Amino acid sequence: MAFVNKKVKVAAPATVANLVCGFDILGLCLHDPYDIMEVELLNEKKVIVKSADGYPLPEDPALNTAGAPLLEMLKEVEDNIGFSVLIHKRIKPGSGVGSSAASAAGAVVAANHLLDNRFTKDELVQFAMFGEKVASGVKHADNVTPCIFGGVTLIRSIFPLDIVPLSSPPLYVTVVHPQIEVRTADARAILKQKVLLKDAIKQWGNIAGLVAGFLKNDYDLIGRSLEDYLVEPVRSILIPGFDDLKKACKAAGALGGGISGSGPSIFMLSKEESTAKEVEKVMQQCYTQLGIDFHTYLTTINTGGVKILD
Amino acid sequence: MAFVNKKVKVAAPATVANLVCGFDILGLCLHDPYDIMEVELLNEKKVIVKSADGYPLPEDPALNTAGAPLLEMLKEVEDNIGFSVLIHKRIKPGSGVGSSAASAAGAVVAANHLLDNRFTKDELVQFAMFGEKVASGVKHADNVTPCIFGGVTLIRSIFPLDIVPLSSPPLYVTVVHPQIEVRTADARAILKQKVLLKDAIKQWGNIAGLVAGFLKNDYDLIGRSLEDYLVEPVRSILIPGFDDLKKACKAAGALGGGISGSGPSIFMLSKEESTAKEVEKVMQQCYTQLGIDFHTYLTTINTGGVKILD
Numbered sequence: 001m002a003f004v005n006k007k008v009k010v011a012a013p014a015t016v017a018n019l020v021c022g023f024d025i026l027g028l029c030l031h032d033p034y035d036i037m038e039v040e041l042l043n044e045k046k047v048i049v050k051s052a053d054g055y056p057l058p059e060d061p062a063l064n065t066a067g068a069p070l071l072e073m074l075k076e077v078e079d080n081i082g083f084s085v086l087i088h089k090r091i092k093p094g095s096g097v098g099s100s101a102a103s104a105a106g107a108v109v110a111a112n113h114l115l116d117n118r119f120t121k122d123e124l125v126q127f128a129m130f131g132e133k134v135a136s137g138v139k140h141a142d143n144v145t146p147c148i149f150g151g152v153t154l155i156r157s158i159f160p161l162d163i164v165p166l167s168s169p170p171l172y173v174t175v176v177h178p179q180i181e182v183r184t185a186d187a188r189a190i191l192k193q194k195v196l197l198k199d200a201i202k203q204w205g206n207i208a209g210l211v212a213g214f215l216k217n218d219y220d221l222i223g224r225s226l227e228d229y230l231v232e233p234v235r236s237i238l239i240p241g242f243d244d245l246k247k248a249c250k251a252a253g254a255l256g257g258g259i260s261g262s263g264p265s266i267f268m269l270s271k272e273e274s275t276a277k278e279v280e281k282v283m284q285q286c287y288t289q290l291g292i293d294f295h296t297y298l299t300t301i302n303t304g305g306v307k308i309l310d
Numbered sequence: 311m312a313f314v315n316k317k318v319k320v321a322a323p324a325t326v327a328n329l330v331c332g333f334d335i336l337g338l339c340l341h342d343p344y345d346i347m348e349v350e351l352l353n354e355k356k357v358i359v360k361s362a363d364g365y366p367l368p369e370d371p372a373l374n375t376a377g378a379p380l381l382e383m384l385k386e387v388e389d390n391i392g393f394s395v396l397i398h399k400r401i402k403p404g405s406g407v408g409s410s411a412a413s414a415a416g417a418v419v420a421a422n423h424l425l426d427n428r429f430t431k432d433e434l435v436q437f438a439m440f441g442e443k444v445a446s447g448v449k450h451a452d453n454v455t456p457c458i459f460g461g462v463t464l465i466r467s468i469f470p471l472d473i474v475p476l477s478s479p480p481l482y483v484t485v486v487h488p489q490i491e492v493r494t495a496d497a498r499a500i501l502k503q504k505v506l507l508k509d510a511i512k513q514w515g516n517i518a519g520l521v522a523g524f525l526k527n528d529y530d531l532i533g534r535s536l537e538d539y540l541v542e543p544v545r546s547i548l549i550p551g552f553d554d555l556k557k558a559c560k561a562a563g564a565l566g567g568g569i570s571g572s573g574p575s576i577f578m579l580s581k582e583e584s585t586a587k588e589v590e591k592v593m594q595q596c597y598t599q600l601g602i603d604f605h606t607y608l609t610t611i612n613t614g615g616v617k618i619l620d
Contacts, residue, residue: 022514022518023511023514024511024515025511025514025515025518026518154518154519156515156516156518156519156531156535157515157519157534162519164518164519164522166522192507193506193507193508194504194505194506194507195504195505195506195507195510196503196504197501197502197503197504197505197540200514200540201333201334201335202467204332204333204510204513204514205334205464205465205466205467206466206467207514207518208332208335208336208464208466208474208517208518208520209464209466209467209474211518211521211525212464212474212476212521212525215525215526216525221466221474224466224467224472225466230510
């Protein structure tokens with residue numbers, strides 16, 4: 001068969017997974033930062049992944065975050081085709097805002113565009129999860145789902161995969177990435193395997209409140225629900241300044257926020273842009289005082305997900 | 311001050327607490343069954359509660375489910391007034407559909423009507439919880455909240471009380487009350503104090519899905535989310551025939567359902583009335599075969615809660 005497009009360029013955005021109380025089930029998509037990916041159709045069954053920035057990548061595409069999902073996709077494609085991928089990496093790996101997910105999601109959305117969108121978004125998430133497995137050892141969908149769907153997403157269940165896109169009111173998202181290393185494996189390892197039922201009940205009260213807040217456009221409810229009794233108290237130990245920064249951001253007017261993914265980035269949601277700017281200042285002051293290098297981003301919820309540029 | 315109304319009659323409906331995965335946080339209000347309560351204003355600071363059915367009640371109103379909330383309310387009232395309550399009990403105590411909550415909620419809504427609605431619904435819930443404390447030893451809001459607010463309600467947090475009314479699509483509710491005794495205290499005692507984090511995550515995925523299903527009018531999502539990994543597997547042991555009945559109800563087309571409150575009643579949600587009728591037949595067959603006496607109710611979600619009759 002003939003394909004209309006031979007090449008495509010996409011923007012693959014950063015994402016925030018977990019959303020405080022929504023550990024392992026809720027995520028949202030950001031406008032900034034994002035990777036640029038150029039994907040080209042090949043007329044043989046192979047996958048090539050290259051970095052445009054000289055960033056070292058594994059030669060074997062099966063060991064690469066963008067390559068592994070495309071190899072999975074090709075298993076479902078009868079045509080004798082393949083893909084060549086060039087990645088302009090702008091989302092710093094290890095920052096906790098879905099850098100690996102952006103590579104995986106960007107690759108499959110771009111490839112699907114070249115294949116005249118024959119796969120559903122749910123199928124693209126399934127493919128992209130193979131990239132997360134390469135990156136972290138776990139086939140999780142926390143970041144690839146909001147990256148592909150855009151907006152706020154709920155993963156009700158992972159086996160079988162059940163994705164529920166959630167509407168939300170406009171929100172400003174301020175992110176600070178302190179330049180320290182928090183290994184996802186460490187962040188997982190320190191979690192307690194067992195939790196008190198009474199704490200779990202508080203947690204799911206907040207999850208229910210957060211989902212209702214998004215769907216009812218209730219900013220106050222979103223803010224009240226952004227409490228985490230189970231994961232944040234344990235994981236925040238790995239992030240210097242976390243507690244003080246969170247308090248200061250809320251004092252500056254943020255609705256709430258917490259650890260992005262497994263960290264070290266911290267995100268805060270605000271109703272107004274002016275508040276989000278104040279929150280950014282607070283973040284900058286905090287890590288300047290602590291003498292830790294950092295980046296900040298002030299952005300909004302990206303309802304479109306991976307974007308076809310040309 | 312002068313009060314416009316001296317007497318009022320209300321219908322105080324049954325409620326379903328817990329809603330499967332929504333343990334301790336979600337509840338809904340039914341049209342049937344309901345108690346009838348007649349409340350009269352007295353010109354002295356006292357509370358009298360009487361049964362219209364000869365059902366024995368404690369003489370001390372502080373020990374009575376309807377009396378205790380009214381005594382709490384009177385603490386907030388400067389006027390030298392009181393209330394006399396006559397209860398026509400139609401919701402069988404111990405059935406698991408909020409019999410005590412109906413007495414408590416009906417009493418405070420009726421009294422508030424006589425006081426020209428000076429208290430908010432949130433305040434009425436606070437008063438009514440004192441009735442639950444008398445009934446079960448725990449000041450819970452699981453049933454009084456949907457009884458007072460109507461519809462589907464989320465209790466995001468109990469201290470401080472944070473109630474979130476949720477919209478829902480029209481639903482038929484079939485309830486079977488097998489005439490066995492399940493003591494709330496026993497149903498509480500057999501719960502595990504600690505749960506696996508991975509099970510809690512599945513549970514809150516379903517809670518998030520259920521809330522989203524109600525707010526998005528998504529019947530299928532409601533059905534898929536009505537799974538309980540933590541409480542039902544333990545509590546259902548106390549209810550003969552539970553597993554088979556649930557399977558048969560779902561096979562008959564029910565979206566899903568489970569234990570109402572702490573049991574022994576079982577509820578099932580259906581999209582269509584015809585399905586709900588089939589579900590009712592299944593329930594009748596099940597407990598007829600088991601040789602256990604039962605009642606069934608086929609009703610709908612009551613969005614109004616306690617209703618002023620005259």
